[in-house]
Amino acid sequence: MESNTNGRRAAAAEAWLNPNAVVAVDVVVFTLRPTPAIEDRWQVLLVRRDEPAFGNKLSLPGVLVHADETFDAAARRALQTKAGLDARDWYLEQLGTFGDPGRDTRGRVVSVAHVALVRTDDVELVRGSGIQSIDWVPVRGLPAETLVFDHADMLRVAINRVQAKLRYSWVAFQLLPDRFTVSELRAAYSAILDPSLERLNTSNFKKAFSALFATDTLVPVGHRATAGKVGRPGELYRFVGPVAGTRTRELRWDSARSKKEVLHVHDRGTR
Amino acid sequence: MESNTNGRRAAAAEAWLNPNAVVAVDVVVFTLRPTPAIEDRWQVLLVRRDEPAFGNKLSLPGVLVHADETFDAAARRALQTKAGLDARDWYLEQLGTFGDPGRDTRGRVVSVAHVALVRTDDVELVRGSGIQSIDWVPVRGLPAETLVFDHADMLRVAINRVQAKLRYSWVAFQLLPDRFTVSELRAAYSAILDPSLERLNTSNFKKAFSALFATDTLVPVGHRATAGKVGRPGELYRFVGPVAGTRTRELRWDSARSKKEVLHVHDRGTR
DNA sequence: GCAAAAGTGTTCATCGTACACCCATGG
DNA sequence: CCATGGGTGTACGATGAACACTTTTGC
Numbered sequence: 001m002e003s004n005t006n007g008r009r010a011a012a013a014e015a016w017l018n019p020n021a022v023v024a025v026d027v028v029v030f031t032l033r034p035t036p037a038i039e040d041r042w043q044v045l046l047v048r049r050d051e052p053a054f055g056n057k058l059s060l061p062g063v064l065v066h067a068d069e070t071f072d073a074a075a076r077r078a079l080q081t082k083a084g085l086d087a088r089d090w091y092l093e094q095l096g097t098f099g100d101p102g103r104d105t106r107g108r109v110v111s112v113a114h115v116a117l118v119r120t121d122d123v124e125l126v127r128g129s130g131i132q133s134i135d136w137v138p139v140r141g142l143p144a145e146t147l148v149f150d151h152a153d154m155l156r157v158a159i160n161r162v163q164a165k166l167r168y169s170w171v172a173f174q175l176l177p178d179r180f181t182v183s184e185l186r187a188a189y190s191a192i193l194d195p196s197l198e199r200l201n202t203s204n205f206k207k208a209f210s211a212l213f214a215t216d217t218l219v220p221v222g223h224r225a226t227a228g229k230v231g232r233p234g235e236l237y238r239f240v241g242p243v244a245g246t247r248t249r250e251l252r253w254d255s256a257r258s259k260k261e262v263l264h265v266h267d268r269g270t271r
Numbered sequence: 272m273e274s275n276t277n278g279r280r281a282a283a284a285e286a287w288l289n290p291n292a293v294v295a296v297d298v299v300v301f302t303l304r305p306t307p308a309i310e311d312r313w314q315v316l317l318v319r320r321d322e323p324a325f326g327n328k329l330s331l332p333g334v335l336v337h338a339d340e341t342f343d344a345a346a347r348r349a350l351q352t353k354a355g356l357d358a359r360d361w362y363l364e365q366l367g368t369f370g371d372p373g374r375d376t377r378g379r380v381v382s383v384a385h386v387a388l389v390r391t392d393d394v395e396l397v398r399g400s401g402i403q404s405i406d407w408v409p410v411r412g413l414p415a416e417t418l419v420f421d422h423a424d425m426l427r428v429a430i431n432r433v434q435a436k437l438r439y440s441w442v443a444f445q446l447l448p449d450r451f452t453v454s455e456l457r458a459a460y461s462a463i464l465d466p467s468l469e470r471l472n473t474s475n476f477k478k479a480f481s482a483l484f485a486t487d488t489l490v491p492v493g494h495r496a497t498a499g500k501v502g503r504p505g506e507l508y509r510f511v512g513p514v515a516g517t518r519t520r521e522l523r524w525d526s527a528r529s530k531k532e533v534l535h536v537h538d539r540g541t542r
Numbered sequence: 543g544c545a546a547a548a549g550t551g552t553t554c555a556t557c558g559t560a561c562a563c564c565c566a567t568g569g
Numbered sequence: 570c571c572a573t574g575g576g577t578g579t580a581c582g583a584t585g586a587a588c589a590c591t592t593t594t595g596c
Binding site: 016065108 | 290
Binding site for chain 4: 551561567
């Protein structure tokens with residue numbers, strides 16, 4: 001026990017601490033989905049819950065952490081029970097913890113936010129218990145007021161985190177199907193970082209991944225069967241490296257995010 | 272004083288959640304101190320506590336979070352009460368949350384770890400209540416077994432975080448005195464990132480900060496009064512910008528961290 | 543004057559981008 | 570055969586590191 005009440009209370013038997021807060025996890029699940037506008041392709045999973053505390057607002061899927069459960073396990077359970085998603089093998093990382101007093105109306109609730117990345121075509125959403133609706137929503141232009149509590153803050157930090165991570169790690173491959181073309185890879189970067197990246201041609205774009213080609217981490221696996229589209233079919237590749245790895249040098253691609261350079265607070269790391 | 276048993280649970284006309292965990296904060300306080308060996312200059316604040324649960328091991332200063340307190344406030348209070356440090360104006364950021372079941376022997380304790388940066392010459396350590404000893408310890412070569420619970424993990428993540436941050440933000444200035452020379456700035460980077468950075472001369476090193484000179488964010492303020500040392504006295508500078516800002520481009524300085532490139536997991540962001 | 547540290551400018555290699563060109567497919 | 574998208578190689582500009590050289594101090 002800490003100072004505030006009385007130093008070491010039951011000093012006798014191994015001081016056991018009394019719970020002082022509710023610990024929950026929330027998960028920001030990102031995916032890429034085909035849409036007409038490239039800016040809308042990057043989407044996040046939002047649910048509408050039955051409970052009155054959530055009003056009629058959207059929220060990130062989350063659960064309370066069980067007594068013997070890691071955060072990671074709780075986060076995956078949240079996706080299973082709320083959205084019917086089997087997240088066992090998904091990319092999942094801790095984002096940061098949100099615990100301002102009063103952020104939740106039901107007590108001192110501390111939420112450990114996570115980010116997950118998933119290939120949408122793999123999954124089918126299923127409403128879990130206590131869930132009214134469940135949807136993929138484009139991350140851009142989502143009004144903060146539509147989200148409950150401080151979930152808009154979580155989403156904002158998550159967006160920054162994923163964008164930053166795209167620049168120095170290989171997480172993008174988590175969002176692509178097993179086999180993909182260079183164009184699809186470029187489209188992923190364009191959707192998340194900046195649509196103007198589309199202007200980079202294959203040659204220039206590939207240079208950013210030369211390290212992967214050199215180490216046979218990004219290997220060609222034949223050609224795309226032409227699915228009725230015009231133009232030459234792209235070569236298919238498979239990524240065989242660890243997504244946890246990072247680049248030796250961060251991507252520059254300045255001209256991409258050029259234009260005024262919005263602000264310089266990128267949340268690489270919790271801030 | 273908030274009794275953690277059930278002070279306000281009675282007010283549960285609407286679903287009031289029962290606390291399921293103990294929430295604490297721990298702080299990794301870094302500083303730079305003059306030592307013969309440059310690798311030893313980067314140091315961390317560690318304490319030895321009275322409580323039996325801590326055995327005779329070293330730990331990061333930390334406290335339990337009060338009912339109406341933000342994490343930030345709790346972290347600063349930890350430094351005040353444990354080490355007598357007035358951390359009101361210090362750089363402080365959330366690092367990540369450590370909550371594996373069983374990490375603490377006193378119950379389900381979830382700790383929100385933080386990183387703080389301080390100029391050592393400002394401060395004098397004072398043992399707080401329940402503290403046996405308190406010391407600055409070089410961050411390198413600290414055996415993990417000397418730290419309690421998972422504090423060695425926290426420290427490891429904190430080290431990676433600060434190193435990464437040095438490359439893309441201006442946090443280094445938090446560790447330097449108000450007025451400093453280019454050599455001292457270089458020494459800070461050398462101590463934290465890589466001693467071989469010492470080889471960069473003023474001209475090359477300054478180029479990494481050209482953006483700051485151009486915007487008058489790093490301004491000359493006369494010369495260092497020569498304190499008995501040989502050689503030409505360096506020009507003094509003052510940093511007037513926000514430490515929260517980030518570089519447009521990350522530092523490269525590859526040759527610095529060259530040599531085998533240990534591993535590629537830098538914890539930029541919680542991982 | 544000499545050693546030591548601070549500071550400057552030029553040269554060279556590297557890397558990102560633009561661009562001109564070639565290839566494969568559907569209509 | 571031509572429009573469309575995929576793919577390659579070269580040239581140019583920006584930037585980072587090495588290095589030779591100058592400046593200022595203490596002894």
